[in-house]
Amino acid sequence: MKSLISSVWWCFNIYRKCLMNKPDTKSVASDATPFHPSINILCLFQLENYGEMSCLYLGGRPMIVLNKMEIVKEAFVHNGSVFSGRPRVPIIDWITEGLGIIMVTYGNAWRQQRRFALHTLRDFGLGKKSVEERVAEEARYLVEEMLKHEGKAFFPIHPIMNSVSNIICSIVFGDRFDYEDKRFAHLLKLINENIWLAGSIVAQVFNLVPFIKHFPGPHQKIWRNACSLKGFIREVVEEHRKTLDPENLRDFIDAYLVEMTKQEAKEESTFHEENMIISTSDLFLAGTDTTATTLRWGLIYIMDHPDVQERCHEEIVQVLGFDRSPCMDDRAQLPYTHATVQEILRCSNISPFGGVHETTQPTQLHGYHIPAGTQVLANFTAIMSDRNHWKHPDVFNPENFLDEKGQFCKNDFFLPFSMGPRVCLGESLARTELFIFFTSLIQRLKFSWPPGEPRPNMDGVLGMIRSPFPYNTICSSRETTH
Numbered sequence: 346m347k348s349l350i351s352s353v354w355w356c357f358n359i360y361r362k363c364l365m366n367k368p369d370t371k372s373v374a375s376d377a378t379p380f381h382p383s384i385n386i387l388c389l390f391q392l393e394n395y396g397e398m399s400c401l402y403l404g405g406r407p408m409i410v411l412n413k414m415e416i417v418k419e420a421f422v423h424n425g426s427v428f429s430g431r432p433r434v435p436i437i438d439w440i441t442e443g444l445g446i447i448m449v450t451y452g453n454a455w456r457q458q459r460r461f462a463l464h465t466l467r468d469f470g471l472g473k474k475s476v477e478e479r480v481a482e483e484a485r486y487l488v489e490e491m492l493k494h495e496g497k498a499f500f501p502i503h504p505i506m507n508s509v510s511n512i513i514c515s516i517v518f519g520d521r522f523d524y525e526d527k528r529f530a531h532l533l534k535l536i537n538e539n540i541w542l543a544g545s546i547v548a549q550v551f552n553l554v555p556f557i558k559h560f561p562g563p564h565q566k567i568w569r570n571a572c573s574l575k576g577f578i579r580e581v582v583e584e585h586r587k588t589l590d591p592e593n594l595r596d597f598i599d600a601y602l603v604e605m606t607k608q609e610a611k612e613e614s615t616f617h618e619e620n621m622i623i624s625t626s627d628l629f630l631a632g633t634d635t636t637a638t639t640l641r642w643g644l645i646y647i648m649d650h651p652d653v654q655e656r657c658h659e660e661i662v663q664v665l666g667f668d669r670s671p672c673m674d675d676r677a678q679l680p681y682t683h684a685t686v687q688e689i690l691r692c693s694n695i696s697p698f699g700g701v702h703e704t705t706q707p708t709q710l711h712g713y714h715i716p717a718g719t720q721v722l723a724n725f726t727a728i729m730s731d732r733n734h735w736k737h738p739d740v741f742n743p744e745n746f747l748d749e750k751g752q753f754c755k756n757d758f759f760l761p762f763s764m765g766p767r768v769c770l771g772e773s774l775a776r777t778e779l780f781i782f783f784t785s786l787i788q789r790l791k792f793s794w795p796p797g798e799p800r801p802n803m804d805g806v807l808g809m810i811r812s813p814f815p816y817n818t819i820c821s822s823r824e825t826t827h
Contacts, residue, residue, distance in 0.1 A: 398711065399724075409715065410698075412724045414731075414758050420710055420721065421702070421765030426451070429766040430703035432720050435555035436548045436564070440571040445623035446770065447631060451705050454615040458624055461616075462770060465600045466628075469516045472773045474672075479515055480778050481670035483508050484785035490524050491790060491820050498795035498817040501644060506533045506637040512778060513632030513771075517625055518581050519596035532577055533633070535570040540634050542567050544808030571626075578625050582618070598625065632771055635695060636778050638812050642693030643686075643783055645801065645813055646741050648794050653743060654787060657682045658823065661788045667823065671784040673777060679784065680753040684746035686783050690761045692741045695810045697726040699763045725760050734758040790820045 397413040411417045420428045430451040437448045446462055449455045470476035487508040491501070504524060510533060511521035522529040542548060547563045557564060585598045594600050601621045608614035647654040664678045665671060676683040702721040709715070730738040734756065735745055748754045762769035769775065786792075794800065801814035 398713065408720045408722065409710075410722045410724050412727045414728050414734075414760075416711060417723045417728065417760075418764065421723065421763070421767070424708060424710070425765040425767075427705055427708045428702050428721055430705040430718075432701055432703045434552060434701075436543060436551045436567065439551075439555070439558055439568065441623050441626075442619065444620045445627045447627045447700070451703075451766075453613065454620075457615045458620065459770065461601075461604060462597075462624065462628065465597050466516060466771075466774075468594075468600070469596060471516070471771075472777075476512070476516075476774065477672050477777055477781065480512055480781045481672065481785065483511050483521070484670065484782050486511075486524070487782065488785060488789045491786075492822060495821055496819065498798070498819055500815065501818050502537070502637070502641060502815070503530065503533070505640050506537065506633060508782065509637040509640065509778060510629075510633040512774070513629060515596075517597040517628050517632075519585075519598070532574065535573050536630060536634060539567055539570045539574075540630075540810060541806060541808035541812070542570075544810075574626055574629070575622050578622050578629070582621065582625075597628065601625070628771075631769075632774065635810060636775050638695050638810055639690060639693050639775075639779060640782055641813050642695070643689040643779075644792055644818055645803075645816065646689055646692060647685075647787070648792050648818065649800070650741060651793070653685060653741075654792065657685050657784075657787045658791070661784055662823075665784075665788060667788065671781050671788070673780060675784070676753070676780060680747065680751060681743060682784055682787070683753045683780065684743040686780050687746045687759065688741060688743045689783070690779065691729050691745065691759060693811070694726060694729065694761075695812070696761075696763075697724075697811060698722040699725055700767060702767065723760075723763065725763075728758050728760060731758060789823055791823055793819050793821075795819050 397411070397416050399410040399412060400407045401410060402408075411420060431448055433450075434448070441448060443449060444454075446455070446458045449458070467473075470479070487504055490504045490508075491499075507522065507524050507530070510529075515521050524530075542563075548567065551557060551564045551567075558568070582598055582602075585595075586602060589599055589602055591603050591606075594603065598621070601616070601624070605616045605618070605621065608616040647657070660679055660681050661671070664675060671679075699722070702723075704715050704717050704719045704721065706717045707715065715721075729735070732738050735758070736742070737745055746753055746756060746759075762772040762775070795817050798817055801816045803813075805811045805813050
């Protein structure tokens with residue numbers, strides 16, 4: 346009850362205390378408490394009504410929300426080093442021990458780990474044809490798996506998560522996992538569970554009173570799930586260590602083991618086994634849940650818009666036929682399909698405010714004084730539905746990414762991967778996966794709602810990311826002859 350009252354009071358404070366009217370009269374923030382992205386996040390969707398910047402209060406302490414593209418770019422790009430910190434979030438610190446890539450604070454450790462991850466992922470195919478071929482092969486497995494349920498209602502989350510996860514697994518672990526692998530299926534279930542739990546009231550309570558980690562409670566499930574994932578990674582690392590050939594690196598873990606040896610004499614090095622476990626976990630989590638969730642939203646949108654699904658299929662078959670796998674170069678000949686994938690990204694909006702940023706030093710932003718340690722959010726929801734920059738801001742419509750001639754056109758206000766130093770590490774991989782998986786599915790399968798089953802609530806489930814409520818689909822094979 347106390348949490349409920351606090352939440353209601355928090356929402357009330359948003360609307361009562363939004364300010365920023367006189368930039369030169371006051372500092373807009375002080376030492377802020379950790380913000381968890383799921384706390385009444387729907388209350389934030391109207392903040393763009395308060396201008397380019399808003400200030401909301403958490404327990405009497407303010408947080409800055411950036412509502413316009415220009416000011417997000419000024420902060421995250423032109424002043425990237427100042428706005429690229431991360432706040433300390435007790436539930437995250439408990440799980441990661443302050444290590445890894447995604448949630449680690451801005452500084453030398455973060456730079457070392459991110460630079461190494463980017464370099465290594467590129468070495469193993471990120472942004473290259475080899476990864477496209479890997480995704481296309483996995484897409485064929487996914488189609489075959491879904492056809493096992495042809496004509497019957499089934500729950501698509503498991504095959505989608507497995508297929509998407511297999512791509513990052515092949516890069517990080519050097520192998521893929523069969524859809525029937527029960528241990529891996531259980532691991533994916535734990536990941537999905539933790540993504541939700543980390544954005545739930547359980548995590549919010551923990552962030553307020555972190556000493557409860559010493560006591561039983563639902564928060565312990567988050568810890569156990571995280572330990573299961575780390576235990577799985579440790580086993581893979583040990584197997585790699587036994588068979589490591591420094592002259593023939595197989596994957597990210599091999600590369601990290603070699604880097605640890607190179608760096609062991611350097612005092613400033615952050616390459617050690619615990620950081621390897623957490624960094625690998627970060628890549629595994631980020632490379633699985635976000636793309637899989639977007640694809641799940643994609644099925645909802647095309648089932649709700651069968652005309653879009655049919656138009657995509659007709660375009661794909663006209664260019665590729667029924668059997669040739671798509672590649673990224675095909676986007677130029679598939680403008681409507683490309684636009685549909687982009688529109689799925691825009692409307693699914695799985696990370697409405699991205700990660701929480703924190704200022705690393707005192708700074709000025711549009712005339713406002715922002716103290717060090719101030720938490721900052723970018724309101725991507727407002728930017729990607731700005732009526733001044735989108736033809737159809739409030740509805741699903743691929744024409745948002747098409748010009749008057751029906752050709753694909755970019756929109757500079759499309760920011761599903763954020764921007765600046767904290768831009769999504771796997772953006773290139775995610776774009777490749779989304780286009781090739783989606784195109785392959787629509788090429789071979791037709792999706793529809795099971796008769797009589799209600800549509801899922803489109804508000805979605807608000808955890809660490811915005812996921813669709815569970816739903817069933819029916820798939821049927823497209824004709825494979827002309």
